[in-house]
Amino acid sequence: MHILATEGLTKRFPTVTAVDQLTVAVGPGVTGLVGANGAGKSTLIKILLGLLPPTGGAARVLDLDATTQGAEIRRLVGYMPEHECLPPDVSATELVVHLAKMSGLPRTAARERAADVLRHVGLAEERYRPIGGYSTGMKQRVKLAQALVHDPKLIFLDEPTNGLDPRGRDEMLALIRRIGTEFGISVLVTSHLLGELERICDHVIVIDAGRLLRSSAIDEFTQATQTVTVEVEDGLEPLADRLAEAGQTVSQQGRLLVVKVLGPETFDVIRDAAVDLDLCLIRMEQGRHRIEDVFREEVAGV
Amino acid sequence: MSEIYDIGYRHYDGPRLGRGYATRALTLHSLRGVFGLGRPARSKIMPFALFVIMLLPAVVAIATMALAQQRILPYSGFAVIMQAVVAIFLASQSPTVVAPDLRYRVLPLYLSRPVSVGEYVTAKVASMVIALFLLVAVPLTLMYVGELVVDMPGPPATGEYVGSVLMALVLAVLLSVYGLALASFTPRRGLGVASVIVVYLLSSASVPLVFSVLYESGYRSEADWAWLLNPFWLVDSVQSWLFGTPPHAIDGGSYPSGPASALILVVLIGIGLAALALRYRKAAAR
The missing domain is CATH 3.30.70 (Alpha-Beta Plaits)
Known part of the structure; x- marks a missing residue:
């Protein structure tokens, strides 16, 4: 069964073609999406979330059509953006509870889930302090928590290790691996570093200039390039x-x-x-x- | 710090409510933000101080009714008389509703959830409308309750009170739409405050200017239209058309009142909403 699949997916902007005739299929587990900056990774995620209409082709996520059933997809999917996206003057708890409600969780469930998820990503007492005072590592954890809080079937993580020091990077990668295995949530994680994705992914997709370079299970991949x-x-x-x-x-x-x-x-x-x-x-x-x-x-x- | 505890992951299989619930949750969250609830203490100072200032005239009016049996503050003129305070509240609090989500790019976290941009903007406007409505209607209601308790000679001015509360809602819509539109075009908080207050001051200052220019050029009757450049007098003019209340222009000035001013009001609200929609269509595409 495919978690997501695209068929000849194309997205043209006035000056560039961000996604070019992309046909891939992704199964459950942790999938890495690798490409240099500007290869079309973020554009692809926005199309899959149903936020950006494709110029051509089709995309299905969890067997829902991305162009017509965007709202349904976004109910079942979590998204961690690449850029900073946290308001500084609210606490992590307040923000994550609020975003859980925005995903349709009732009040008490939102509270419980937010507390659970913040603990899973490793935020302890500091979760009651305003986010403005957090380190980059803690902010990345909050971003991950808000993507998980509504217990999605699939999460899109856009460059989750960006800006982290080596230790933070290792912890983040271990956490992503746990999400894919223990939590049983499928993960699509992007990076421009193939090396770090090799450690946590079951499957890797490499794109360049919006075109598919390669899509294969991780074993084939490492053997071929060792x-x-x-x-x-x-x-x-x-x-x-x-x-x-x-x-x-x-x-x-x-x-x-x-x-x-x-x-x-x-x-x-x-x-x-x-x-x-x-x-x-x-x-x-x-x-x-x-x-x-x-x-x-x-x-x-x- | 930042240890990962191993307590096992629990799935959620409870109800997932619809977009209406999410929109209401966002409205409430933003409304709490306007009054600084759930934010650091310094965020509460400004809104609550202004709220107290709005209550003071109501308290004085009740005291005068009790002691001197006199009505010194008409319900219908309350918003116009207190307009500077309302404008400062609008300027200082509009940015808190829209600016952080734009400036810190929180918007994608909302848009990656089921709510649409339209629902997001609706919730934001609704929260500011509720806040401004409370700011004007709570002192009015306090005054009315005071009047009933004091038992003034003659029947209570219920009709005027109800009219002024309804007009407080109309005023709140007009001001919110423009306050939020201006604040969303200038996502830096300080700039947002400045832009809203500058537009208010310009709209007020242009009244005597336009009035005298028209008056001196011989358009004596048309000069009265200049009053409607100020949003508070515009709403007051609609009020005097709908409820037959006397105009509350300064120095006994009078202005045109009738369907024309109501039409101007509706068109202005429409333009403001269109500006907001345009702004957010651009922001959502980022």
Whole structure:
């Protein structure tokens, strides 16, 4: 069963085409939507929420038509925007209770749900203080709480890790994973960093300039793009030649070698080659592929 | 701080109410905002101080009725006499209703829920109308209750009281629409306050100016129309047409009253609503 599906979806603005003939289907679980800034991620979410009419094509969310049943969709879906969206002079509790009512929850239910959800996202006593005094991490948690408060079937998270420090980023990612697994709420999460989505997603969609580059389960994805970075003191070129002879795919990037991982044997080959050539191996690091790498491969592949 | 507690997630399977409920909840939330309820203490000072100032003349009027058996403050003239206070309330509180949602971009959180932009704007206008109506109608009602208790000679001025309360509602609609439209075009709070008060001052100051220009140019009877540039006198003129109350223009001035001023009032409200609709259509597309 598909949580959402688009068919030839297109959105043209006077100057740009934000979404271009996009056909994707997303199943339950956590799905990552990856693209550079301006790739059309936010536009796609607005179309799926029924807030922006598409120029062409069709989109269905939870089996509802995005162009005609927008209000129905928005009743069952949560949305965390990318930008700052919190008024500074009210407390997190007051805001989340209010937004729960805006989603149709009666007064007492709104109170209970808001308290529950704020605890789940990790806001304790500070939830009674005005939001103006919160850190970026706490604000992101409030934004997430308001998207969850009406117990949606699906949530759209637009760049939820934006502006967070490494620890906050890890906590946010863990929380998103929990939402997708323990809470049983399907998640569509956008990012321009493929690396961080790999850790939490079941499925990844890559778009660029509004067009679909790739849509596949996360296992296929990481296998296809796994690399290891090798750094040696001297003799980078002999090592590269030796590895190429051994059937590995090697590319030189400055003082580093990037070797495509074909399987566990790749690591053995690198180790053996370094020993044979009597090289001083400084580091071997699992490649962190960024969105750029995928683009490079896709472009090379096309 | 910010530990994630593991208490398990509970799903919600209770009722999900419709858009009418959401619109009412937003109206109430905004109305609380106008009076600073649920906000820090400093947000309550201005609205409550102005509310108390509005009550003072009513208290004095009741005292005079009790002690001197005299009516010093006619119901129908209350809004016109207190117009500066009402205008300050409008200027200081209109931005609290619309500005934060625009300035801090809270609007997308509403629009990603079932409510439409139209319902959102309706709720905002309704909250400001209720606030302004309370500001004018509560002192009027206090005065009327005082009159009944004091037991003045002659019948109580019930007709005039009911008329003035109805006109308070009309005045609240006219002022709210313009206050919110101006505040929504200037989402910074300080600017919003300034723009509303400047427009009010201009509309008041232009009355004698336009009047004397017309009068000196020989359009003596047409000059009276200048009074209607001020929203309070415009509503007062409609009141004297509908309820036959005397005009409350200063210095015994009189102004045209009749269907024409009612028509001007309706057209003005329409223009204000159109401006609001336009503003929010643009804001929603962001």
